[in-house]
Amino acid sequence: METRTTSSAAVSEVLNVNNxxxxxxxxxxxxxxQDLWDIVEATDECPRQEDDEAASKAWTRKNAMALHVIQISCEPRLCFVIRLIGSAKIAWDTVEEICSIKKK
Structure with missing residues (x-):
């Protein structure tokens, strides 16, 4: 089976259930x-736009950046599964769950 590599600086090989x-x-x-881990760990919740518009926009941008890194570093089948997820944390947790199911 051919292993596709990615042009992303994040990984040397895209995620499949074996790696x-x-x-x-x-x-x-x-x-x-890249200072995006707090989004994946969800230690930093999205501020309400009504309370702080600038902070809300900054959080949304960081979430999108982290989600993009996760998406582009997955093989197409895994990316298809997480394609509609809008949260980097949920995408990260979903990928972990899928890959741990494969091991079981």
Whole structure:
């Protein structure tokens, strides 16, 4: 089976259900380096736009950036599964769940 690599700086090889542990480390490190990990860990919740429009926009942008990194670093089948998810945290957790099911 051919392994597709990605042009993303985040990973050397796109995620498939067999390389999750390596992918997790590479993408996690990349997200930390880009100051996006707090979105995936959900330690930083989206501020309400009514309360702080600038903070809400900043959070939305960081979430989109983290989600994009996750999406472009997945093989097409996994990307298809998470394509409608709008939260980087939920996408991250979903990928982890899918890959752990494969191991079981």
């Amino acid at each position: 999750y542990l390596v992918w997790k480390v590479q993408v996690g490190t990349y997200l930390i380096a």
